[in-house]
Amino acid sequence: MFKRIFWVGLGMAVGIVAVTKAQAYVKANTPDKARQFLLGPDQEHVAVRTLEGLINEFNTTRRAREDELNRQYIERTR
Template identity: 75%
Template sequence: MFKRLFWVSIGVCVGVVAVTKAQAYVKANTPDTARQLLLGPDQDHVTMRTLEGLVNEFNAARRAREAELNAKYSDGTN
């Protein structure tokens, strides 16, 4: 169990470093027009926008599933 947790955390860390390095490379070596196409107009907050999008998508899926389960198992006496 702890070995898996260790290796998963190592993989996450390596992934974060790789994405950070790739974004830095793109920022340094592409013209502004192409960079805006890839990263959007707000290039300094790409990571936060991505995380916010993931959290919003997760919450929407969670709410939809919760509503589905409530409709399926609720007896309507609320």
């Protein structure tokens, strides 16, 4: 169990470092117009926007699934 947690944590850390390095490379070696196309107009907060989008998508999906399960439960109890 602890080995699995270790390897998952290590994989996440390597992924975070790789994404950070890739974003730094893109910022340093691409023209402004291309950077704006890839990263959007607010280039300093890409990670925050991405995380916010993931959380919003998760919550939307979760609410839809809860509504579906509630409807199924109500129909079964009638």
